[in-house]
Amino acid sequence: MTSHVFGNSPSPAIASYGLLKTVEHADQDVKNFVQHNFYVDDGLISLPNESDAISLMKRTQSTMKLEGQIRLHKITSNKQAVMDAFDVSDHGEQLKEIDSDDMIHRSLGLCWRLKDDTFVFTVPTEENPFTRRGLLSTVNSLFDPLGFISPIIISGKILLRECTPEGVDWDEPLPVNNLQKWKEWQSSLHCLSDIAIPRMMSHTSVSSAQTAEVHIFSDASEKAIAASAYIKTVSDGQTSVRFIMGRSKLAPLNGHTIPRLELCGAVLATELAEIISVQLGIPLQTMRFYTDSRVVLGYIGNRTRRFYTYVSNRVDRILRISNANQWNFISSEKNPADSCTRRNTNVINIMRLPWITGPQWLCDVTEMKPTQFPLVEPDSDREVRPIDRPMKMD
Structure with missing residues (x-):
């Protein structure tokens, strides 16, 4: 060639x-x-x-x-002054006037409404059959790479799992016992058109803020695993806490205890930290992590006992990105990631969930002192290896 x-x-x-x-x-x-x-x-x-x-x-x-x-070319901005500085031939295709309510630009799949500088969502309108393929198509039609509506998407995935018996074919009609729940979830998606997420993750530019701290929360249940990250900025005496991104995934069906699932949530939190560190240039060492599981905190801070393979591998992954002093205990009531591990089928309430609004109590926190968390009942914990005892010789 x-x-x-x-x-x-x-x-x-x-x-x-x-x-x-x-x-x-x-x-x-x-x-x-x-x-x-x-x-x-x-x-x-x-x-x-x-x-x-x-x-x-x-x-x-x-x-x-x-x-x-x-x-x-194809320049697009939420500020008219920026658009005016360039020839019309260099503007993005099919852009309307800056004061138009319908001016929505797609950036890498995200819908960006320029008038109020917010991210909005397109509502899936296609009616899919009540089959495994149809339900999966509906769930996957929600494009949300930053995790704004993860509580809604994970609820759909949980419903999909509950509606799909083991061994059912892709196009085989599903049992009708969960049909009503699915219809309620699907019909609630029409409210997505009313959701608008501010593009700016702070009241000021992060680069010009006096301080910028990242706080990452994790949680898990028998249904789902989740982690969410927030940025706390201080500038000109004003403090704000805003959502950065979140992730959620279904919990494995069998063989996992709650401590194991909570540990998977902590791993997910460190994965978010890596992404944010690269994209925002904030050092990993300055980030704070939170979980409502004292068992997991004991695993992370342990220096005296050995674990079996499953826990050992995940603790190693966590400690490659963070250290034990960065981890803190948070009650479930204050944990915003808890919003994603409980089923949320009401789209209207998502903007009021702590997942989006963020942990506003962080605005009043000036400093968090490192705390040591011991292992919880290590002698009865099946993940902790027993202490080797010397053999008695006759």
């Missing part, structure tokens, strides 16, 4: 390499923009003010055109 073919497996890597080469000798902020804020050919970035955004975009446009004959 004498040219690269669009759609080949290495095409995204080649495209990214080409973009990086065009800004090899550019200003440092332009290089950082292209290196860290582009996904193939889509660049997304948030800046403290309009002048910074205009300057960065114009210099990036100029560099790409000069060095690689690449046209950077």
Whole structure:
């Protein structure tokens, strides 16, 4: 071949390499923009003010055109001043006036409403049959990569599991005993169109805040495992706590005790921490973790006993990302991740759940002292290896 073919497996890597080469000798902020804020050919970035955004975009446009004959266009912003700084031919396709209520831009699958700078959700309208395939199609039609509506999605997954007997075929009609519950959950999805999540995760730009702390909570039940992360920012005497992202997944059906599930939730919390650290540039060592399981805290802080393989492997994973002093106990009533491990079928109430509103009690917390948590009844815990005793010789 004498040219690269669009759609080949290495095409995204080649495209990214080409973009990086065009800004090899550019200003440092332009290089950082292209290196860290582009996904193939889509660049997304948030800046403290309009002048910074205009300057960065114009210099990036100029560099790409000069060095690689690449046209950077389809520009979209929630600020009219930014849009006015560029020719109309460089604007995003099919954009309406900035004051239009219908102005929604899709960015990597997320629906971004520019007028009020919020993320909104599209409501699935297709009626699927009451089969395993139909139910799975409905649940998977909800695109939510940041976990805003995880309490709703995980409820649908739990219902899907309950509605599907073992061994049922994909297109076989399901038993009708759970049909009413499924219809109630499905009909409640129409309220998603009324949900709007502010794009900004703080009352001020995180980069200009005096302090920015990440607090991550985990929880588990027999039905689900969840973790949610929040950022606490302080600027000009004002403190705010906002949702960053969350994750949830179904709990395994068999063979797992509640302590094991809670430990899986703690692992999920550290996975969120890794993502946030890379994306926001906040060191892992400064983050705080919370769980309502003293057993898990005992596992993480243990230095005297050995565990069997399941617990040992997961504690190792947790301690590779965090240390025992970063973990804290939180009661279930104050744990926002608890909202996701209980079934929530009412979409209307999701904006009032602590999962979205965040733990506002953090605004009043100035400092949390490290606490040591001992193992809980280690001699009767099946996950703790017994202490080897010396053999008696006759």
